[in-house]
Amino acid sequence: MNNRQLGNSALQVSEICLGTMTFGEQNSEREAHAQLDRAFAAGVNFIDTAEMYPVPPRAATCGRTEEIVGNWLAGQSRQQVIVASKAAGPSRGLNWIRGGELAFDLASLRAGVEASLRRLRTDYVDLYQLHWPARNQPMFGQWQYDPAKEHESTPILETLQALATLVREGKIRYFGLSNEHPWGVMEFVRLAREHDLPRPVSLQNAYNLLNRVYESGLAEVCQRENIGLLPYSPLAFGTLSGKYLVDANAAGRITRFAGFGQRYTKFNVVPAVAAYADLARRHGLTPSQLALAFVYSRWFSASTIIGATSIAQLDENLGALAVHLSAPLLAEINELHLRYTNPAP
Incomplete structure (x- = not known):
């Protein structure tokens, strides 16, 4: 497995990052x-977690994922592992996190990262990400910006100054953004440049065969500003495995947790998944192999975040890195994309 430089940081991250949102809910600590x-034996050196994990977020389990990762991390050579975590933002009603004080100001971010460090049993986080923007914007399946929903939020400059302080204190090495849009990325970059503050080195956004929104505005922004994409949900919460085509009630997060993954219930998702599954089989691949290999092969994918609930799933996800998609097959994928354009943005 190859390593790649993450944006303008000094971090050399593996092509695959192990996501951990199932740890403590669908997966036991063992x-x-x-x-x-298994992932690290295969060459993965990069873990992604968050203070609100596992999912779905609940007060009873909040922080458990970081604790599980921390117990494992304590037995590793720390400098050999790149650890990313995320600070929850406001607007989602998670009032059990940091007592509901979820502004992206210094006091709240310091409280968040210090709690994460205790759970992770480490002195620093390599990459600290803002899980979602504090300001009003469409996210998690919403697709239209609505100015009527404007609300007060921590100014981006204040957030940058807070993150710079945490870097100086040695609590974090770099910071990244998540679930962001072009204006937000550029505003962070602009203000960082104007005020000589640390710049974002990464962007963690959903990207898969059903959601290629990144390719329009954000791809240019991140390329020109040297920000690495950490695509998550390459299998669209298991939808692109094709298992729900066979059994609509198949085991998975979407069926296990009511109201979870609503973006994958939208019109045209099912016919798009069926078309991609058929394409995969015609080329001797499983639907999962096609979906994963597509994301792995994108020129802008710095490290693809994968998740699994079993070793068998993990092995399939890791194995898809060896799958090569020919130019004719990529052309067929793009033809389907034009027919079913971003059905799950």
Whole structure:
């Protein structure tokens, strides 16, 4: 497995990053540690977690994922592991996190990262990400910006100054953005440049065969500003595995947790998944192999975040890195994309 430089940072991250949102909910600590061991044996050096994990977020389990990762991390050579975590933002009603004080100001971010460090049993986080913007914007399946929903939020300059302080204190090495839009990325870059503050080095956004929104505005922004994409949900919460075509009630997060993954219930998702599944089989691939290999092969994918609930799933996800998509097959994928354009933005 190759390593790649993450944006304008000094971090050399593996092509695949192990996501951990199932740890502590769908996976026990023993199962989670087995996944971590298997991934790192395969060359993965990059873990992504968050203070609100596991999902779905609940007060009873909040922070458990970081604790599980921290217990594993304590037995590793720390400098060999790149650890990313995320600070929850306002607007989602998660009032059990940091007592509901979820502004992206210094006091709240310092409280968030210090709690994460205790759970992770480490002195620093390599990459600290803002899980979603504090300001009003469409996200998590919403697709239209609505100015009527404007609300007060921490100014981006104040957030940058807070993150710069955490870098100086040695609590974080770099910071990144998540679930962001072009204006937000450029505003962080502009203000960082004007005020000589640390710049974002990464962007963690959903990207898969059903959601290629990144390719329009954000791809240019990130390329020109040297910000690495960390695509998440390459299998669209398991939808692109094709298992729900066979059994609409198949085991998975979408069926296990009511109201979860609503973007994948939208019009045209099912016919798009069926078309991609058929394309994969005609080329001797499983639907999962096609979906994963597509994201892995994108020129802008710095490190693709994968998740699994079993070692078998993890092995399939890791194995898809060896799958080569020919130019004719990529052309067929693009033809389907034009027919079913971003059905799950």
